[in-house]
Each structure stands twice: as C-alpha cells, then as structure tokens.
Amino acid sequence: xxxxxxxxxxxxxxxxxxxxxxxxxxxxxxxxxxxxxxxxxxxxxxxxxxxxxxxxxxxxxxxxx
Numbered sequence: 001x002x003x004x005x006x007x008x009x010x011x012x013x014x015x016x017x018x019x020x021x022x023x024x025x026x027x028x029x030x031x032x033x034x035x036x037x038x039x040x041x042x043x044x045x046x047x048x049x050x051x052x053x054x055x056x057x058x059x060x061x062x063x064x065x
C-alpha cells in the first residue's frame with residue numbers, strides 16, 4: 001500500500017497576500033513545506049491541493065508526478 005501526503009495550499013491569505021508563494025531563502029514558502037514532507041521518508045508521494053493557478057504551476061515544475 002502506498003501512502004500519499006496531502007498538502008492543502010491556499011492561494012490567498014487575508015493577512016499576508018500571496019504568503020505561500022513569497023520567497024524565503026530563494027524559493028517560495030510552500031517549497032520548504034513540501035520539501036520537508038518528502039524528506040521525512042514517510043510518504044510515497046505528495047499531493048498539493050490548491051485553488052491557485054500560480055501554486056499549481058510552481059508545484060508542477062518543482063514536484064512532478
């Protein structure tokens with residue numbers, strides 16, 4: 001059986017606009033989160049669920065299926 005991590009990632013934040021795609025250490029914030037999930041070795045894959053086309057496009061290029 002495969003275990004897939006689900007990472008919900010909103011496109012907009014009320015308090016910090018575009019928070020999840022803002023750069024931190026040279027890459028978007030959500031790259032750090034997704035990368036840490038994969039580094040644990042606990043999951044066979046990662047599914048990023050988002051309402052944002054920008055996040056979807058960035059995720060597709062950095063974390064291909």
